[in-house]
Amino acid sequence: MENASNSNQKTDSLGILTKYASTPDIKGLAELAVRRTAKYSLQEEAKKLLPTERVRFCLRHRVDATKGIEVKYNQKREQAHYSNVQRCGSVWTCPICSAQISEGRRQELKQAMEYWQGLNGAQEVGGIVLLLTLTNPHHHGDNLEQQLGGQKKALKYFWSDRKPKEMFKALGKVGHITATEVTYGKNGWHPHYHILLFFKGAINTKELRDFIATVWQNCCEKAGLKIPSIEHGCDLREGKYADKYVSKWGLADEVTKGHIKKGKEDSVTPWDLLKQSEAGCEKSGYLFQVFAQAFKGKRQLNWSNGLKKLLKVDEVTDDELATETDKDSLQVDILDMELWRLILIYKCRAEYLTAKEHDIKFGSKRAENLIMELAERYTKDYVHEMMKNADLHHVRAQALAI
Numbered sequence: 001m002e003n004a005s006n007s008n009q010k011t012d013s014l015g016i017l018t019k020y021a022s023t024p025d026i027k028g029l030a031e032l033a034v035r036r037t038a039k040y041s042l043q044e045e046a047k048k049l050l051p052t053e054r055v056r057f058c059l060r061h062r063v064d065a066t067k068g069i070e071v072k073y074n075q076k077r078e079q080a081h082y083s084n085v086q087r088c089g090s091v092w093t094c095p096i097c098s099a100q101i102s103e104g105r106r107q108e109l110k111q112a113m114e115y116w117q118g119l120n121g122a123q124e125v126g127g128i129v130l131l132l133t134l135t136n137p138h139h140h141g142d143n144l145e146q147q148l149g150g151q152k153k154a155l156k157y158f159w160s161d162r163k164p165k166e167m168f169k170a171l172g173k174v175g176h177i178t179a180t181e182v183t184y185g186k187n188g189w190h191p192h193y194h195i196l197l198f199f200k201g202a203i204n205t206k207e208l209r210d211f212i213a214t215v216w217q218n219c220c221e222k223a224g225l226k227i228p229s230i231e232h233g234c235d236l237r238e239g240k241y242a243d244k245y246v247s248k249w250g251l252a253d254e255v256t257k258g259h260i261k262k263g264k265e266d267s268v269t270p271w272d273l274l275k276q277s278e279a280g281c282e283k284s285g286y287l288f289q290v291f292a293q294a295f296k297g298k299r300q301l302n303w304s305n306g307l308k309k310l311l312k313v314d315e316v317t318d319d320e321l322a323t324e325t326d327k328d329s330l331q332v333d334i335l336d337m338e339l340w341r342l343i344l345i346y347k348c349r350a351e352y353l354t355a356k357e358h359d360i361k362f363g364s365k366r367a368e369n370l371i372m373e374l375a376e377r378y379t380k381d382y383v384h385e386m387m388k389n390a391d392l393h394h395v396r397a398q399a400l401a402i
Protein backbone atom coordinates (compact mmCIF):
# COMPACT_ATOMS: atom_id res chain seq x y z
CA MET A 1 0.00 0.00 0.00
CA GLU A 2 2.87 2.32 0.72
CA ASN A 3 3.89 4.27 -2.31
CA ALA A 4 6.28 7.17 -1.91
CA SER A 5 5.17 8.91 -5.09
CA ASN A 6 1.57 8.89 -3.88
CA SER A 7 2.30 10.08 -0.40
CA ASN A 8 1.34 13.47 0.85
CA GLN A 9 3.14 15.47 3.47
CA LYS A 10 1.87 18.05 5.87
CA THR A 11 3.00 19.71 9.04
CA ASP A 12 0.43 19.81 11.81
CA SER A 13 0.02 22.40 14.57
CA LEU A 14 2.65 20.69 16.73
CA GLY A 15 5.20 20.89 13.96
CA ILE A 16 5.08 17.17 13.29
CA LEU A 17 5.82 16.28 9.73
CA THR A 18 3.11 13.81 8.89
CA LYS A 19 3.45 11.58 5.88
CA TYR A 20 0.44 9.61 4.84
CA ALA A 21 -0.21 7.61 1.75
CA SER A 22 -3.28 8.61 -0.24
CA THR A 23 -4.49 5.10 0.58
CA PRO A 24 -3.48 4.62 4.22
CA ASP A 25 -2.14 1.24 5.28
CA ILE A 26 -5.27 0.29 7.20
CA LYS A 27 -4.17 -3.31 7.66
CA GLY A 28 -0.84 -2.20 9.20
CA LEU A 29 -2.55 0.29 11.50
CA ALA A 30 -5.14 -2.26 12.58
CA GLU A 31 -2.48 -4.87 13.30
CA LEU A 32 -0.50 -2.41 15.40
CA ALA A 33 -3.63 -1.45 17.35
CA VAL A 34 -4.55 -5.10 18.01
CA ARG A 35 -1.00 -6.05 19.05
CA ARG A 36 -0.72 -3.09 21.39
CA THR A 37 -4.10 -3.76 23.01
CA ALA A 38 -3.12 -7.42 23.50
CA LYS A 39 0.19 -6.45 25.13
CA TYR A 40 -1.39 -3.97 27.54
CA SER A 41 -4.12 -6.43 28.37
CA LEU A 42 -1.59 -9.20 29.05
CA GLN A 43 0.32 -6.79 31.27
CA GLU A 44 -2.88 -6.34 33.33
CA GLU A 45 -2.95 -10.13 33.74
CA ALA A 46 0.73 -10.24 34.79
CA LYS A 47 0.03 -7.47 37.32
CA LYS A 48 -2.86 -9.50 38.73
CA LEU A 49 -0.78 -12.68 39.00
CA LEU A 50 2.34 -10.96 40.39
CA PRO A 51 1.00 -8.34 42.81
CA THR A 52 4.33 -7.75 44.52
CA GLU A 53 6.53 -7.46 41.42
CA ARG A 54 7.67 -4.30 39.61
CA VAL A 55 5.36 -5.03 36.68
CA ARG A 56 2.48 -3.65 38.80
CA PHE A 57 3.90 -0.12 38.47
CA CYS A 58 4.94 -0.41 34.84
CA LEU A 59 3.51 2.32 32.61
CA ARG A 60 1.21 3.42 35.44
CA HIS A 61 3.22 5.26 38.09
CA ARG A 62 5.13 8.43 37.36
CA VAL A 63 8.89 8.91 37.47
CA ASP A 64 8.59 12.57 38.47
CA ALA A 65 5.51 12.94 40.67
CA THR A 66 5.43 16.73 40.19
CA LYS A 67 4.63 16.36 36.47
CA GLY A 68 1.81 14.80 34.50
CA ILE A 69 1.98 11.85 32.12
CA GLU A 70 3.62 12.88 28.88
CA VAL A 71 2.45 11.54 25.54
CA LYS A 72 5.19 11.50 22.93
CA TYR A 73 5.22 10.75 19.24
CA ASN A 74 8.11 9.04 17.50
CA GLN A 75 8.19 10.41 13.98
CA LYS A 76 10.37 7.66 12.54
CA ARG A 77 8.13 4.87 13.75
CA GLU A 78 4.95 6.93 13.49
CA GLN A 79 3.99 5.67 16.93
CA ALA A 80 2.92 7.31 20.18
CA HIS A 81 4.06 6.28 23.66
CA TYR A 82 3.91 7.44 27.28
CA SER A 83 6.78 9.19 29.02
CA ASN A 84 7.44 10.18 32.65
CA VAL A 85 6.07 6.74 33.54
CA GLN A 86 7.98 3.99 35.31
CA ARG A 87 8.97 0.93 33.28
CA CYS A 88 9.67 -2.39 34.99
CA GLY A 89 12.20 -3.58 32.41
CA SER A 90 11.29 -7.23 33.00
CA VAL A 91 12.10 -9.41 30.00
CA TRP A 92 10.34 -12.41 31.56
CA THR A 93 7.06 -11.09 32.91
CA CYS A 94 6.17 -7.77 31.27
CA PRO A 95 4.81 -8.18 27.72
CA ILE A 96 5.43 -4.50 26.95
CA CYS A 97 9.00 -4.14 28.27
CA SER A 98 9.92 -7.58 26.99
CA ALA A 99 8.85 -6.79 23.43
CA GLN A 100 10.85 -3.58 23.40
CA ILE A 101 14.00 -4.95 25.04
CA SER A 102 13.97 -8.15 22.97
CA GLU A 103 13.75 -6.17 19.78
CA GLY A 104 16.89 -4.23 20.77
CA ARG A 105 18.70 -7.43 21.76
CA ARG A 106 17.71 -9.11 18.50
CA GLN A 107 19.27 -6.24 16.56
CA GLU A 108 22.49 -6.73 18.56
CA LEU A 109 22.50 -10.44 17.71
CA LYS A 110 21.92 -9.70 14.04
CA GLN A 111 24.66 -7.08 14.00
CA ALA A 112 27.11 -9.47 15.69
CA MET A 113 26.31 -12.33 13.29
CA GLU A 114 26.61 -10.13 10.21
CA TYR A 115 29.87 -8.66 11.37
CA TRP A 116 31.44 -12.03 12.18
CA GLN A 117 30.28 -13.68 8.96
CA GLY A 118 31.64 -10.76 6.95
CA LEU A 119 28.21 -9.87 5.61
CA ASN A 120 28.47 -6.16 6.31
CA GLY A 121 31.82 -5.76 4.51
CA ALA A 122 33.71 -4.86 7.69
CA GLN A 123 35.70 -8.10 7.57
CA GLU A 124 37.35 -9.53 4.51
CA VAL A 125 37.13 -13.17 5.54
CA GLY A 126 33.94 -14.34 7.17
CA GLY A 127 33.90 -16.47 10.31
CA ILE A 128 31.47 -19.26 11.18
CA VAL A 129 28.51 -19.25 13.56
CA LEU A 130 26.88 -22.50 14.71
CA LEU A 131 23.69 -23.00 16.72
CA LEU A 132 23.97 -25.43 19.62
CA THR A 133 20.95 -26.54 21.66
CA LEU A 134 21.52 -28.20 25.04
CA THR A 135 18.84 -29.89 27.08
CA ASN A 136 18.36 -32.76 29.49
CA PRO A 137 15.46 -35.10 30.31
CA HIS A 138 12.60 -33.67 32.34
CA HIS A 139 9.38 -35.07 33.72
CA HIS A 140 6.04 -33.87 34.90
CA GLY A 141 6.38 -32.64 38.47
CA ASP A 142 10.09 -31.71 38.26
CA ASN A 143 10.89 -28.51 40.15
CA LEU A 144 11.72 -25.70 37.71
CA GLU A 145 14.08 -23.83 40.04
CA GLN A 146 16.05 -27.01 40.76
CA GLN A 147 16.27 -27.83 37.06
CA LEU A 148 17.56 -24.34 36.28
CA GLY A 149 20.08 -24.51 39.09
CA GLY A 150 21.33 -27.91 37.87
CA GLN A 151 21.58 -26.76 34.27
CA LYS A 152 23.52 -23.67 35.30
CA LYS A 153 26.04 -25.90 37.06
CA ALA A 154 26.25 -28.26 34.08
CA LEU A 155 26.85 -25.34 31.74
CA LYS A 156 29.61 -24.01 33.98
CA TYR A 157 31.38 -27.38 33.73
CA PHE A 158 30.80 -27.36 29.99
CA TRP A 159 32.79 -24.14 29.52
CA SER A 160 35.44 -24.73 32.17
CA ASP A 161 36.30 -28.47 32.05
CA ARG A 162 39.69 -29.11 30.51
CA LYS A 163 38.58 -31.42 27.67
CA PRO A 164 35.96 -29.17 26.01
CA LYS A 165 38.03 -26.07 26.73
CA GLU A 166 41.01 -27.48 24.84
CA MET A 167 38.82 -28.73 22.00
CA PHE A 168 37.12 -25.36 21.51
CA LYS A 169 40.48 -23.60 21.61
CA ALA A 170 41.91 -25.95 18.98
CA LEU A 171 38.88 -25.33 16.74
CA GLY A 172 39.34 -21.55 16.90
CA LYS A 173 36.28 -20.65 18.95
CA VAL A 174 36.29 -16.94 19.81
CA GLY A 175 33.15 -16.72 21.93
CA HIS A 176 29.51 -17.66 22.43
CA ILE A 177 26.12 -16.20 23.27
CA THR A 178 23.72 -18.22 25.43
CA ALA A 179 19.96 -17.73 25.33
CA THR A 180 17.94 -19.33 28.15
CA GLU A 181 14.43 -20.46 27.23
CA VAL A 182 11.67 -22.54 28.74
CA THR A 183 8.48 -24.18 27.50
CA TYR A 184 5.83 -26.21 29.30
CA GLY A 185 4.41 -29.45 27.94
CA LYS A 186 3.08 -32.83 28.90
CA ASN A 187 6.45 -33.69 30.46
CA GLY A 188 6.40 -30.54 32.58
CA TRP A 189 8.92 -27.70 32.39
CA HIS A 190 11.49 -27.85 29.63
CA PRO A 191 14.25 -25.32 30.27
CA HIS A 192 16.95 -25.37 27.59
CA TYR A 193 19.79 -23.37 26.11
CA HIS A 194 20.32 -22.12 22.58
CA ILE A 195 23.95 -21.17 22.14
CA LEU A 196 25.52 -19.32 19.23
CA LEU A 197 29.12 -20.49 18.81
CA PHE A 198 31.53 -18.20 16.96
CA PHE A 199 34.49 -19.88 15.18
CA LYS A 200 37.29 -18.49 13.05
CA GLY A 201 37.00 -21.11 10.29
CA ALA A 202 35.12 -24.13 8.94
CA ILE A 203 34.01 -26.84 11.37
CA ASN A 204 33.02 -30.47 10.90
CA THR A 205 29.61 -30.14 12.51
CA LYS A 206 28.94 -33.86 12.86
CA GLU A 207 32.21 -34.62 14.63
CA LEU A 208 31.84 -31.66 16.94
CA ARG A 209 28.25 -32.63 17.77
CA ASP A 210 29.29 -36.16 18.75
CA PHE A 211 32.07 -34.77 20.93
CA ILE A 212 29.74 -32.26 22.62
CA ALA A 213 27.06 -34.92 23.23
CA THR A 214 29.46 -36.97 25.37
CA VAL A 215 30.84 -33.91 27.17
CA TRP A 216 27.32 -32.67 27.93
CA GLN A 217 26.34 -36.06 29.34
CA ASN A 218 29.29 -35.87 31.75
CA CYS A 219 28.47 -32.30 32.74
CA CYS A 220 24.82 -33.22 33.49
CA GLU A 221 25.94 -36.19 35.56
CA LYS A 222 28.38 -34.06 37.58
CA ALA A 223 25.65 -31.45 38.15
CA GLY A 224 23.26 -34.11 39.48
CA LEU A 225 20.84 -33.80 36.55
CA LYS A 226 19.08 -36.59 34.72
CA ILE A 227 21.53 -37.70 32.04
CA PRO A 228 20.50 -37.01 28.44
CA SER A 229 20.92 -39.59 25.69
CA ILE A 230 23.61 -39.05 23.04
CA GLU A 231 20.83 -38.45 20.47
CA HIS A 232 18.61 -36.03 22.43
CA GLY A 233 20.84 -34.02 24.78
CA CYS A 234 22.35 -31.78 22.14
CA ASP A 235 21.79 -30.54 18.66
CA LEU A 236 24.33 -28.66 16.54
CA ARG A 237 23.30 -26.82 13.40
CA GLU A 238 25.22 -24.92 10.80
CA GLY A 239 25.13 -21.20 9.97
CA LYS A 240 21.80 -20.82 8.17
CA TYR A 241 19.96 -22.25 11.20
CA ALA A 242 21.77 -19.77 13.43
CA ASP A 243 20.67 -16.95 11.08
CA LYS A 244 17.08 -18.20 11.13
CA TYR A 245 17.08 -18.50 14.92
CA VAL A 246 18.37 -14.95 15.35
CA SER A 247 15.95 -13.46 12.83
CA LYS A 248 13.04 -14.91 14.84
CA TRP A 249 14.44 -14.47 18.35
CA GLY A 250 12.29 -12.52 20.78
CA LEU A 251 9.99 -11.14 18.10
CA ALA A 252 7.32 -8.89 19.52
CA ASP A 253 4.66 -10.91 17.69
CA GLU A 254 5.64 -13.96 19.69
CA VAL A 255 4.38 -12.23 22.81
CA THR A 256 0.97 -11.48 21.44
CA LYS A 257 0.36 -14.00 18.69
CA GLY A 258 -3.37 -14.41 18.30
CA HIS A 259 -3.71 -18.10 18.96
CA ILE A 260 -1.66 -20.51 20.99
CA LYS A 261 0.74 -22.22 18.66
CA LYS A 262 1.21 -25.86 19.42
CA GLY A 263 4.90 -26.71 19.35
CA LYS A 264 6.38 -29.96 18.17
CA GLU A 265 5.99 -31.55 21.56
CA ASP A 266 2.64 -29.95 22.25
CA SER A 267 4.39 -27.37 24.41
CA VAL A 268 3.59 -23.75 25.21
CA THR A 269 5.71 -20.70 26.04
CA PRO A 270 5.33 -18.62 29.23
CA TRP A 271 3.46 -15.98 27.18
CA ASP A 272 1.00 -18.69 26.11
CA LEU A 273 0.49 -19.53 29.80
CA LEU A 274 -0.23 -15.85 30.50
CA LYS A 275 -2.73 -15.77 27.64
CA GLN A 276 -4.42 -18.93 28.87
CA SER A 277 -4.63 -17.41 32.34
CA GLU A 278 -6.23 -14.31 30.84
CA ALA A 279 -8.77 -16.59 29.20
CA GLY A 280 -9.66 -17.99 32.63
CA CYS A 281 -7.35 -21.00 33.10
CA GLU A 282 -6.26 -20.98 36.76
CA LYS A 283 -3.64 -23.69 36.32
CA SER A 284 -1.89 -21.66 33.61
CA GLY A 285 -1.91 -18.62 35.91
CA TYR A 286 -0.29 -20.68 38.65
CA LEU A 287 2.34 -22.01 36.22
CA PHE A 288 3.13 -18.47 35.09
CA GLN A 289 3.71 -17.52 38.74
CA VAL A 290 6.05 -20.50 39.16
CA PHE A 291 7.91 -19.48 36.00
CA ALA A 292 8.19 -15.84 37.13
CA GLN A 293 9.61 -16.85 40.49
CA ALA A 294 12.15 -19.24 38.96
CA PHE A 295 13.36 -16.79 36.28
CA LYS A 296 13.45 -13.67 38.45
CA GLY A 297 16.84 -11.95 38.07
CA LYS A 298 18.06 -14.38 35.40
CA ARG A 299 19.60 -13.02 32.23
CA GLN A 300 17.90 -13.82 28.97
CA LEU A 301 21.09 -13.59 26.93
CA ASN A 302 24.64 -14.06 28.07
CA TRP A 303 27.59 -13.01 25.93
CA SER A 304 30.95 -14.59 26.74
CA ASN A 305 33.64 -12.20 28.01
CA GLY A 306 35.00 -9.84 25.39
CA LEU A 307 32.70 -11.01 22.57
CA LYS A 308 30.69 -7.78 22.34
CA LYS A 309 33.90 -5.80 22.02
CA LEU A 310 35.28 -8.17 19.39
CA LEU A 311 32.07 -7.97 17.34
CA LYS A 312 31.77 -4.18 17.75
CA VAL A 313 28.48 -4.27 19.68
CA ASP A 314 27.97 -1.49 22.24
CA GLU A 315 26.96 -2.21 25.83
CA VAL A 316 23.37 -1.03 26.33
CA THR A 317 21.33 -1.70 29.48
CA ASP A 318 17.75 -3.08 29.49
CA ASP A 319 16.52 0.22 30.92
CA GLU A 320 18.15 2.15 28.09
CA LEU A 321 16.46 -0.13 25.55
CA ALA A 322 13.11 0.18 27.32
CA THR A 323 13.20 3.97 27.00
CA GLU A 324 15.04 4.08 23.67
CA THR A 325 11.96 5.22 21.79
CA ASP A 326 12.13 8.58 23.60
CA LYS A 327 14.86 9.60 21.17
CA ASP A 328 13.49 11.31 18.04
CA SER A 329 10.19 11.84 19.86
CA LEU A 330 8.17 14.99 20.33
CA GLN A 331 5.84 15.67 23.21
CA VAL A 332 2.32 15.89 21.84
CA ASP A 333 0.25 15.91 25.00
CA ILE A 334 0.44 16.02 28.77
CA LEU A 335 -2.21 14.27 30.84
CA ASP A 336 -2.96 15.39 34.35
CA MET A 337 -3.55 12.71 36.93
CA GLU A 338 -7.33 12.88 36.90
CA LEU A 339 -7.40 12.01 33.23
CA TRP A 340 -4.68 9.39 33.64
CA ARG A 341 -6.68 7.73 36.43
CA LEU A 342 -9.69 7.54 34.13
CA ILE A 343 -7.53 5.85 31.50
CA LEU A 344 -6.21 3.37 34.08
CA ILE A 345 -9.61 2.63 35.66
CA TYR A 346 -11.14 1.74 32.30
CA LYS A 347 -7.97 -0.01 31.05
CA CYS A 348 -7.63 2.25 28.02
CA ARG A 349 -3.88 2.94 27.91
CA ALA A 350 -3.50 1.21 24.54
CA GLU A 351 -6.66 2.71 23.04
CA TYR A 352 -5.58 6.21 24.00
CA LEU A 353 -2.25 5.87 22.17
CA THR A 354 -3.97 4.47 19.10
CA ALA A 355 -6.46 7.36 19.14
CA LYS A 356 -3.63 9.87 19.49
CA GLU A 357 -1.78 8.40 16.50
CA HIS A 358 -4.93 8.55 14.42
CA ASP A 359 -5.37 12.22 15.37
CA ILE A 360 -1.80 13.05 14.37
CA LYS A 361 -2.05 11.18 11.07
CA PHE A 362 -5.53 12.18 10.01
CA GLY A 363 -6.36 15.31 12.00
CA SER A 364 -9.20 13.62 13.94
CA LYS A 365 -10.24 14.19 17.58
CA ARG A 366 -10.37 10.58 18.77
CA ALA A 367 -8.21 11.04 21.88
CA GLU A 368 -10.35 13.91 23.18
CA ASN A 369 -13.52 11.99 22.42
CA LEU A 370 -12.20 8.93 24.24
CA ILE A 371 -11.46 11.01 27.36
CA MET A 372 -14.94 12.53 27.23
CA GLU A 373 -16.51 9.07 26.92
CA LEU A 374 -14.52 7.84 29.91
CA ALA A 375 -15.51 10.90 31.95
CA GLU A 376 -19.20 10.28 31.17
CA ARG A 377 -18.85 6.60 31.99
CA TYR A 378 -17.19 7.45 35.27
CA THR A 379 -19.93 9.91 36.17
CA LYS A 380 -22.59 7.27 35.49
CA ASP A 381 -20.71 4.61 37.44
CA TYR A 382 -20.13 7.06 40.29
CA VAL A 383 -23.81 7.97 40.51
CA HIS A 384 -24.74 4.29 40.28
CA GLU A 385 -22.37 3.47 43.14
CA MET A 386 -23.75 6.33 45.24
CA MET A 387 -27.30 5.10 44.66
CA LYS A 388 -26.30 1.59 45.66
CA ASN A 389 -24.68 2.88 48.84
CA ALA A 390 -27.69 5.10 49.53
CA ASP A 391 -29.89 1.99 49.17
CA LEU A 392 -27.63 0.15 51.58
CA HIS A 393 -27.83 3.00 54.09
CA HIS A 394 -31.57 2.92 53.74
CA VAL A 395 -31.72 -0.86 54.30
CA ARG A 396 -29.35 -0.58 57.26
CA ALA A 397 -31.36 2.24 58.79
CA GLN A 398 -34.51 0.14 58.42
CA ALA A 399 -32.78 -2.86 59.96
CA LEU A 400 -31.62 -0.77 62.90
CA ALA A 401 -35.07 0.66 63.38
CA ILE A 402 -36.58 -2.80 63.79
Ligand SMILES: [Zn+2]
Nearest residue numbers: 058088094097
Ligand atom coordinates in the same frame (compact mmCIF):
# COMPACT_ATOMS: atom_id res chain seq x y z
ZN1 LIG B 1 7.24 -3.34 32.04
